[in-house]
Amino acid sequence: MSALLFEGADWDYDKLWRTYDAIEAIAVTELGLDIYPNQIEVITAEQMLDAYSSIGMPLMYKHWSFGKRFARDEALYRRGLRGLAYEIVINSSPCLSYIMEENSMMLQAVVMAHAAFGHNHFFKNNNLFQQWTDARGILDYLDFAKGYVARCEERHGHEAVERILDAAHALMDHGVHRYPRPRTPDLRQEETRERERREYQQRIYNDLWRTVPKRAGVVQEPKAVSDRKKLLDLPEENILYFLEKKSPRLKQWQRELLRIVRHIAQYFYPQKQTKLMNEGCATAVHYAVMTRLSERGLIGEGAMLEFLQSHTSVIFQPDFDDPRYNGLNPYTFGFNMMQDIRRIAEAPTDEDRAWFPEIAGQGDGWGVLREAWAAFRDESFILQFLSPNLIRKMRLFHVRDDSDEPVLRVERIHDERGYRAIRQTLARQHDLAYLEPDIQIVDVDLAGDRRLILHHRVTHGQLLEPTDARSVLRHIAALWGYEAVLLEVSAANDAVLREHSASAPPVAID
């Protein structure tokens, strides 16, 4: 009787269970991971494509853009241009991991270590996720959202719903509260609230009000700008939220749809900010787990070689001048950083001691990592932990691209003068607040033509892509019901660099 957990490429449930237990022993006792209960679901390639197209969620309302994504991914997959991800994992409790039936047993083991332990630990412990998402409620909420959208389609027609969702999707990146903690969406509350609101409106409806004559001759005084802004809570950067609450022409169900899209955007907000750490964490965990399994003689050499082959292709980072280059690979960069931090904690050099006095030589590499995973997001993580050693190893360099100049300029390279600057720039490249254009609703002309005024604070002269900006602005105008104007204002001197405007469609959308 061999001590190996599995042999050969085929998998079955017995092997999955055995391997899961072995991985759990390593991950929980040796690495000290703390996880949500796991639920592993075996799916086919087509189901994987399904999950892809609905932004990775198992339940999603219906919209054509998901169909579009599915069609494109499927075409790419069928032509062999793109492989499928081995797994998808969902931040929920229990934590859902999807694994594909085509994977070999070795891959299933990697996937379990990667998703069911690495990502799972990150979801449960990172403070962004703890603050911003509700792992227990999300599946219920999506179920509610799906049902609600379907009911709206039945009641108001596909096209009307589609128009609202199109507009909401265009504004999805601007439907996030960046500062206060959002109220936990809860299925039952949502439904009750929705029902109560409708009942209340039916109750207070009285046809008599229509017949009350309007008082003639009363003209509203135009309010001071500051009063008006205060009344509307302006400026507001959460455009979807503002439209949902304040748009004068939306119907109740339309507001609810905006709310659903906003909640989903909010749910994904932490994931966008922690991509690097999340993948780095999961990759470091699966690497450590597989290495330990092999050291303990639980997996054979063949499986180990297969693992190393697929692991190296996951963390492959083409150089900047390689035609395959498409940005920094978060798997590689994250994995490298995790390995580097462990090295600093366990076997530091003098340089490390100078740069990282708190953790260098501290001894417990995994302990340091666990703390880092809990407390940081990508931007602050890089700022805190990117070491000169890694900058040298990846040969990072900093390039400035100024559209006014004919050439690009190399600002810094991996040397003594460059470390801090590179670290800072790289951290900023992972800062969502810096990456996404800063667009706010600043004013509404309530007494006049109700024009909605938005500002884009232009930093470093980076203007918006004009065609897209106009399309999105048209969506805003449609939701607002009146004209909308977007001014691109220089952050440096408040000069208006460009102006877009869109008028509302002649009939109110409904």
Add this chain to the structure above:
Amino acid sequence: MNIIDRRLNPPGKSLANRQRFLRRAREQVVKAVRDASAKRGIQDIENGDRITIPAGGVHEPSFRRAATSGQREHVLPGNKAFAEGDTIPRPPEGGGRGSQGAADGEGEDEFRFVLSRDEFLDIFLDDLELPDLIKHKIKQAQATTLMRAGFSVTGSPNTLNLVRTMRNSLSRRIALRRPKPEDIAALEQERAELEAEGGDPDAIRAMTEQIELLRRRSRRVPYIDPVDVRYNRYQAVPKPIAQAVMFCLMDVSGSMTEHMKDLAKRFYILLYLFLRRRYQAVDIVFIRHTHEAKEVDEPTFFYSTETGGTVVSTALVEMQRVLKERYPIEDWNIYAAQASDGDNLISDNARTAALLRDGILPLCQYFAYIEVAAEYHTGTGVFERDTELWRTYRMIAEASQTLAMRRVRTRRDIFPVFRDLFARNRAHA
């Protein structure tokens, strides 16, 4: 931990999204399908295919920074020879090398995806309809099938509906206060106990009377009465004919060139696809003729050549024979498509006309006559003379809605002609 096998979940979860997407991109998809079908062989049409549509109509806009203005900073891996202060010539595509620039890059100019066969045909054959549906319904009425249709008070015992009957019985018993057997039994028990104890004889007598009364009552109100009984009722409804047979008639005499046969074949394929979308089963019968007609298989029909004169009526006779032997009109929808270059023996014209008018057309749903011509003809159109067969058929077509005739010269004409024949609001239909 749980392991759940989701592989058996019903597939096609994203089908609804796909339909929404196709509806959204309808205009572009229809155009792409039409273009594609013009370009490639019609044999391939059935397979569905990769369709490329411009991304414009399905673009999802968002606020994003233009890639060309302002200053931006990049940190890139893999420095080889650069030192601080070096300059790099700007890459040709405007420097979209940063980490954010390329995210949306793919599929922006055009968008490719694969249409399934059904989706392709749906769009391809959109707004085409079978002709003569009214007459078709009358024909259908000849075959009927029995369908459940409520309940009746009469019927044979094997159609007795037990549930209905017992429900009626129960409500009648409750309404008429039929005493329950348990109640009578309980009273008798009580009386027996009284007697055993040697109780009040008056009370015993009263009880006996009451029991008698109840007994009489339950005899008068029967457990099941004939008024309770219900039977399942069946009604004969016309059975739709779910199968069709398609006759392909073709002149294979020497005057038919390969080009002409190719045109004919394309038309047959279109008709076949079209019929198959409307009927569960479609049979094809190939009949070729020179001066004599024969039923053959498909390869022989299209690819072997024969020599001989041209007598069209033989094909019609053969068709009649096959119809009589294998395809009774009450079970089959009958379609026919005839392709010919228009030659016929002059003395045969009268016979052909008579056969078609009196023998074939009354049986058919539709009879399409396609006259194929050489791709490049010498004379000018004005002086082109109608062929023998064309003149013969035209006289019949004027009086009949079942017969339709068109001329086809090039491959490009096939689809328009086909659409013309089956378009939803045919002017003369």
